[in-house]
Amino acid sequence: MYKILKAEFIAPNVKSFIIEAPHIAKKRQAGQFIILRVHEKGERIPITIADSSPEEGWINIIVQGLGKTSAHLNTLESGDHLQDLVGPLGLPTHIENWGTLVCISGGVGTAESLPIAAAGKAAGNRVISIIGARHKDLLIAESQMAEVVDEVRISTDDGSAGRHGLVTDVLQDLMDEGVKPDMIVAIGPLPMMAAVSNQTKAIGIPTMVSLNAIMVDGTGMCGACRATVGGKTVFVCVEGPEFDGHQVDFKELGMRQKMYKKQEEESHKCFLEKQMRKIKAEQVAEEV
Amino acid sequence: MKREQPQSFNTISVKERLIIPRQVMPEQDPLLRSGNFLEVNLGLSAEQAVIEAQRCIECKSPSCMDGCPVSIKIPDFIQLICNKDFLGAADKIKEDSSLPAVCGRVCPQETQCEEVCVVGKRFEPVAIGRLERFVADYAMLHSNGSPVTPDKPQPSGQKVAIVGSGPAGLAAASDLIKEGHEVTVFEALHEFGGVLVYGIPEFRLPKKILRQEVANLEAMGVKFVKNFIVGRSMTIQELMEEEGYDAMFLGLGAGLPRFMNIPGENLNGVYSANEFLTRSNLMRAYEFPEWDTPLYRAKHAIIVGGGNTAMDAVRTAKRLGAEEASIVYRRSEEEMPARNEEIHHAKEEGVKFMNLVNPIEFIGDEQGSVVAAKCLRMKLGEPDESGRRRPVPMEGSEFTMDIDMVVIAVGNGSNPLISQTTPAIKTNKWGNIIADEDGRTSMEGVFAGGDIVSGGATVILAMGAGRKSAIAINEYLKTKVWSVV
Ligand SMILES: Cc1cc2nc3c(=O)[nH]c(=O)nc-3n(C[C@H](O)[C@H](O)[C@H](O)COP(=O)(O)OP(=O)(O)OC[C@H]3O[C@@H](n4cnc5c(N)ncnc54)[C@H](O)[C@@H]3O)c2cc1C
Ligand SMILES: Cc1cc2nc3c(=O)[nH]c(=O)nc-3n(C[C@H](O)[C@H](O)[C@H](O)COP(=O)(O)OP(=O)(O)OC[C@H]3O[C@@H](n4cnc5c(N)ncnc54)[C@H](O)[C@@H]3O)c2cc1C
Ligand code: SF4
Ligand code: SF4
Ligand code: FES
Numbered sequence: 023m024y025k026i027l028k029a030e031f032i033a034p035n036v037k038s039f040i041i042e043a044p045h046i047a048k049k050r051q052a053g054q055f056i057i058l059r060v061h062e063k064g065e066r067i068p069i070t071i072a073d074s075s076p077e078e079g080w081i082n083i084i085v086q087g088l089g090k091t092s093a094h095l096n097t098l099e100s101g102d103h104l105q106d107l108v109g110p111l112g113l114p115t116h117i118e119n120w121g122t123l124v125c126i127s128g129g130v131g132t133a134e135s136l137p138i139a140a141a142g143k144a145a146g147n148r149v150i151s152i153i154g155a156r157h158k159d160l161l162i163a164e165s166q167m168a169e170v171v172d173e174v175r176i177s178t179d180d181g182s183a184g185r186h187g188l189v190t191d192v193l194q195d196l197m198d199e200g201v202k203p204d205m206i207v208a209i210g211p212l213p214m215m216a217a218v219s220n221q222t223k224a225i226g227i228p229t230m231v232s233l234n235a236i237m238v239d240g241t242g243m244c245g246a247c248r249a250t251v252g253g254k255t256v257f258v259c260v261e262g263p264e265f266d267g268h269q270v271d272f273k274e275l276g277m278r279q280k281m282y283k284k285q286e287e288e289s290h291k292c293f294l295e296k297q298m299r300k301i302k303a304e305q306v307a308e309e310v
Numbered sequence: 311m312k313r314e315q316p317q318s319f320n321t322i323s324v325k326e327r328l329i330i331p332r333q334v335m336p337e338q339d340p341l342l343r344s345g346n347f348l349e350v351n352l353g354l355s356a357e358q359a360v361i362e363a364q365r366c367i368e369c370k371s372p373s374c375m376d377g378c379p380v381s382i383k384i385p386d387f388i389q390l391i392c393n394k395d396f397l398g399a400a401d402k403i404k405e406d407s408s409l410p411a412v413c414g415r416v417c418p419q420e421t422q423c424e425e426v427c428v429v430g431k432r433f434e435p436v437a438i439g440r441l442e443r444f445v446a447d448y449a450m451l452h453s454n455g456s457p458v459t460p461d462k463p464q465p466s467g468q469k470v471a472i473v474g475s476g477p478a479g480l481a482a483a484s485d486l487i488k489e490g491h492e493v494t495v496f497e498a499l500h501e502f503g504g505v506l507v508y509g510i511p512e513f514r515l516p517k518k519i520l521r522q523e524v525a526n527l528e529a530m531g532v533k534f535v536k537n538f539i540v541g542r543s544m545t546i547q548e549l550m551e552e553e554g555y556d557a558m559f560l561g562l563g564a565g566l567p568r569f570m571n572i573p574g575e576n577l578n579g580v581y582s583a584n585e586f587l588t589r590s591n592l593m594r595a596y597e598f599p600e601w602d603t604p605l606y607r608a609k610h611a612i613i614v615g616g617g618n619t620a621m622d623a624v625r626t627a628k629r630l631g632a633e634e635a636s637i638v639y640r641r642s643e644e645e646m647p648a649r650n651e652e653i654h655h656a657k658e659e660g661v662k663f664m665n666l667v668n669p670i671e672f673i674g675d676e677q678g679s680v681v682a683a684k685c686l687r688m689k690l691g692e693p694d695e696s697g698r699r700r701p702v703p704m705e706g707s708e709f710t711m712d713i714d715m716v717v718i719a720v721g722n723g724s725n726p727l728i729s730q731t732t733p734a735i736k737t738n739k740w741g742n743i744i745a746d747e748d749g750r751t752s753m754e755g756v757f758a759g760g761d762i763v764s765g766g767a768t769v770i771l772a773m774g775a776g777r778k779s780a781i782a783i784n785e786y787l788k789t790k791v792w793s794v795v
Contacts, residue, residue: 045543065593065602066500106500108537179633197457238593238603241498242725243538243565244585248576255569255576260727274576277678281578285604292599 023103027080034160035087035172036130036202037096038072044079046109047072052137053232053264056083058113059096059106060094067091068259070134071110071161084133084162090289091290097297111240112263115230121204124254125171125198126189126218128154131210132163136234138207148172150201152192154214155234158183162240189214190221203227212276219267229267233258233275236282316368316386321391322591324367331431332434333362340658344628347512347596351415356396359444363391366436369428374438377426380774382406384423386437391441398509399494400449403442408481408777411450411519412493412506413770414443418649419518422770450522463490467785471496471555471729473540476504477769478561478760480523480778482783483532486559487782494533494555496540501592504563506769507700508592509584513624513629514652517591541731546756557755557783560735560743561776564722564761574672579606579680583619583719590626608715610634612683614669615719616641621652624661625719632715636662638669640688640701666690667700669772670708722766740765744791749779754792757783 030039046056046150055070083305087093098104111133115138127135129131132153143149150170156179168174176184177192185192189210196203206229208218215231222229235247235258242260250271256262320327336352337343343350354362364387374384376447382403390399403410419439427435468491472479475497501507503520528534540546543559549555567582569575586605589595595605611627613620616639627635637656639646642665646653658662671684687707690699724741736744736752742765749757759775761767786792 045538049543063594063597063601065604106537108498108500108539109542111539111542135346155712238585238588239499241565242727243567244568244588245569245582246585251577274678278576278578282604285598289599291603 023105024107026098026100026102026104028100029098029102031096031162032084035096036162037087038082038083038084038133039095039098040080040082040100041104041107042079043081043107043109045050046107047074047079047081047292048076049128050074050081050110051114052117052141054110054112055240055263056081056107057111057237058095058104058108058110060091061105064094064105065091066106066238066240068111068234068240070232072133072136084130086130089286090293094293108240111259113261115141115207115264117141117145117206119149122202123147123149123205123207124152124193124203125149126152126154126193126206126208126210126214127212128210130162131214131232132161133166135207135209136163136166136170138209139167142207143170143172147205148213150175150196150203152177152183152189152196154189154210155179155183156180156191159232162290166282188217190217193218193221197225206230206267207232207264212272215267216272217274219270223268230264231267231270232263233265233270234263234279235259235275236279249278298301313383313386315463315711316383316389317779318368319389320364320366321503322364327365327367328429328433330361330365332365333358333440335437335440337455337655339543340655340660342492343513344625344659347518350513351443352439353447354444355447356394356444359391359396359441360394362441365387367429373426373428374423374436375443375725377423379422379768379770380406380777382423382442387445388436388438388441391445396445396448397452399441399445403445407770409477409523409769409773410442411446411523412477412515413773414439414441414446416510416649416763417770418768420650437716443754451517461594465492465623466490468492468556468789469494469554470783470787471540471549471553471558472561473558474498474504474561474563474762475502475524475534476561476563476760476772477506478563478659478762478776479504479559480527480735480771481773482559482561482759482780483527483776484530485777485780486783487527487530487532491787492533493531495527495545496538497536498539499592500536502534502536506560507621508588509622511587511591511626513625514622539727541727546728546732546735546753550755555755557787558757559749559776559779559783560728560751560758560762561760561772562725562728562743562758562762563772564766565725566723566741568721569718570720572669572670572671574674574680577672577674577680579608579714580672580716581606581718583613583717584722585616586623586717587619587626590630596626596630601630605630606715608632608635608713610636610713611715611717612636612638612664612669612711612713613717614638615721616643616646616648616665617721618648618652619721620717620719621648621656623719624636625652625656625659626716627715628659628661634662635660636664638664638667638683638685640666640668642666643696645698657743665704668701669716673710680716681712681714682710683713683716684708705779722761724762724765729761747778748782749775750782750793752794755786
């Protein structure tokens with residue numbers, strides 16, 4: 023069992039956890055992830071390690087409640103325990119001094135790109151962060167990002183903060199202003215990563231994306247996480263999660279992510295109903 | 311181990327023994343069991359076991375023992391069954407095997423001990439596997455769950471790490487703890503047992519058997535660490551240098567699924583056998599949504615391959631509700647590597663066999679889900695390196711069938727994680743770790759055995775390799791002499 027030391031919502035439906043895991047904290051590098059199970063009958067889900075303290079023996083993960091497992095996870099509080107936790111998994115991000123590094127992120131992807139932006143800065147790059155969200159309330163980690171990079175730019179779909187538009191628009195603005203990115207790291211929802219890769223492929227800027235394939239073991243044993251990169255099948259959990267965005271078959275990955283859509287909805291509904299019953303029962307108990 | 315002539319407890323003449331029919335093991339009705347995940351075989355009763363034991367004619371030089379990869383003293387334990395000393399029989403088996411309840415269930419007996427049983431030359435062979443299973447189950451039930459712990463050995467002050475909790479790792483741990491070493495088993499997954507928990511289904515090998523074995527080892531002092539991937543959580547060097555392990559045994563298994571490299575293999579609904587079985591067994595997807603992990607429930611599933619893995623997958627698909635579940639195999643039934651019993655059981659459960667057929671492409675719909683398989687019919691040509699006749703495609707035989715799930719069960723390669731993170735450990739061109747007879751690898755103090763060395767093989771061979779390495783590890787810990795591989 024793995025103890026949750028701290029848990030707090032940092033945006034609607036997005037929760038940040040500090041978890042006791044000294045072994046993992048000591049080993050992990052930027053870009054690596056863990057696989058966890060919330061409870062005895064739970065599924066295994068991959069989550070990026072956003073931060074860690076080797077001295078204090080904890081890791082930080084940031085979770086968006088999407089379906090059953092992430093929603094369940096986000097009901098946990100400090101003092102609760104996770105059933106299982108394994109890591110660090112995946113290959114660390116390859117970092118070098120490229121010159122100008124632009125980190126583009128959306129949703130919880132911003133938390134995932136934080137350690138990469140920090141490592142990029144430490145390697146001597148000029149780092150610019152572009153953060154996108156649908157609405158300003160959904161922005162996360164922009165202040166932490168501002169602490170580690172040279173410049174943060176924000177875009178929202180509805181114009182409630184930063185530039186009204188998409189992250190790709192901000193990237194275009196930057197280049198129109200004369201910035202020449204030497205390397206781009208895009209992490210976030212698949213359509214966003216696909217759009218950025220599409221944009222940068224045309225102009226020849228190397229672009230790295232972090233693929234969130236569905237996983238089971240995370241050790242290369244099952245092949246659930248396979249994706250097509252450069253016409254070849256890769257296992258994202260051991261060969262990734264980061265790949266050359268210009269080579270990724272995003273359409274296939276998008277379809278593979280929806281593989282269990284129907285069952286996931288059923289499972290999520292079951293969970294919500296159970297939660298409702300629990301809340302009702304508590305209310306009844308209070309009234310009595 | 312040297313074997314003394316056993317005492318005979320059989321009072322029946324040889325002639326009479328030969329006319330006793332081989333005892334039939336009761337099993338769940340096929341119609342019933344193809345809808346549940348409970349164990350198919352129900353085991354012999356004590357009366358049946360004694361009758362079956364009486365069929366053994368106590369050969370002076372028992373060929374059955376040569377057929378068993380770990381040379382279990384078969385006639386000796388069988389005589390103890392004749393004498394109704396079932397616990398004694400279990401102890402006798404335990405001298406050579408650490409997992410009799412498992413091997414009695416899953417060994418391919420018909421090509422090992424029972425194939426060469428003398429009685430089998432003219433009649434049906436003595437049911438050695440079923441007897442082994444019977445005494446192992448009996449012992450588990452009647453030792454109140456607590457193992458017969460021999461007196462705690464004198465601590466040796468040495469630390470051994472076992473990586474992987476499959477049959478190879480468990481067997482090595484069992485032998486090493488008896489020598490007084492501090493033994494820790496590291497496992498990547500959240501349950502212990504390797505393929506025995508994530509691959510082989512509950513209906514063939516109930517998980518509680520493995521839990522019991524692990525509990526027994528724990529009671530003897532073995533430490534078990536789950537969720538720990540050697541190579542990622544810590545490397546081999548770190549374990550030896552920082553954590554002070556004096557020796558290591560790698561029982562990593564052959565955990566890398568092979569695909570066919572044909573178009574459409576990444577469509578939704580196309581699984582490796584490892585994923586399909588892991589979701590079902592380890593993650594209990596068959597109890598979804600009570601358990602959280604989802605799995606396709608197909609109408610028409612095809613499983614590509616002809617080994618035990620393919621049989622396990624096809625029978626699982628059937629149990630998950632498939633109207634039609636078919637084996638697609640490129641050779642004929644004669645060449646199938648699966649155990650006879652599995653093929654027989656699969657047929658009884660309504661599994662279809664499409665032999666001499668090979669898929670060449672999977673076709674998907676707009677959502678990316680598999681809807682059809684394009685196949686070729688095959689015929690058998692000249693024998694290949696494996697001695698089996700090589701399948702060759704028949705011209706103009708292409709046909710397409712509607713399906714909604716595929717499981718690829720064409721074998722496993724070696725997981726490259728350890729060799730990538732520890733270059734000092736040499737591997738061959740298939741990625742298997744190179745080790746000598748006793749499991750010594752190219753890195754001092756590190757031994758390996760089981761599927762990671764041999765390539766996908768059997769439980770009993772993996773167990774045997776674990777035991778052999780345990781002897782060599784002991785020797786190494788005493789002398790610290792290392793002979794280079
Ligand atoms: C390497 C890696 C790192 C990740 N890091 C993080 C992280 O730091 N924080 C975080 O919140 N999430 C992260 N994810 C995604 C996270 O694993 C999924 O959100 C989670 O598995 C969803 O499980 P669920 O049961 O809650 O939702 P489900 O019910 O399984 O899915 C809900 C919806 O999300 C989609 N979905 C399913 N699986 C994934 C997936 N793997 N990635 C994205 N969408 C998916 C489905 O299509 C479905 O519509 C990461 C994924 C990977 C592969
Ligand atoms: C579906 C299926 C059915 C089978 N049926 C039969 C049968 O009927 N009869 C028979 O005799 N044989 C059968 N086999 C073969 C048999 O199961 C294997 O030969 C045997 O399990 C190999 O044992 P092992 O100990 O070498 O490895 P495994 O059983 O594969 O165990 C290896 C363990 O090591 C762990 N591991 C790997 N890498 C690491 C790491 N870096 N750090 C920590 N842990 C790690 C894995 O998670 C796994 O738990 C079957 C195999 C399969 C897949
Ligand atoms: S271990 Fe396997 S081969 Fe050996 S006697 Fe038992 S069933 Fe036969
Ligand atoms: S070969 Fe058959 S009959 Fe002979 S000892 Fe072995 S089991 Fe008994
Ligand atoms: S998650 Fe199983 S191989 Fe990647």
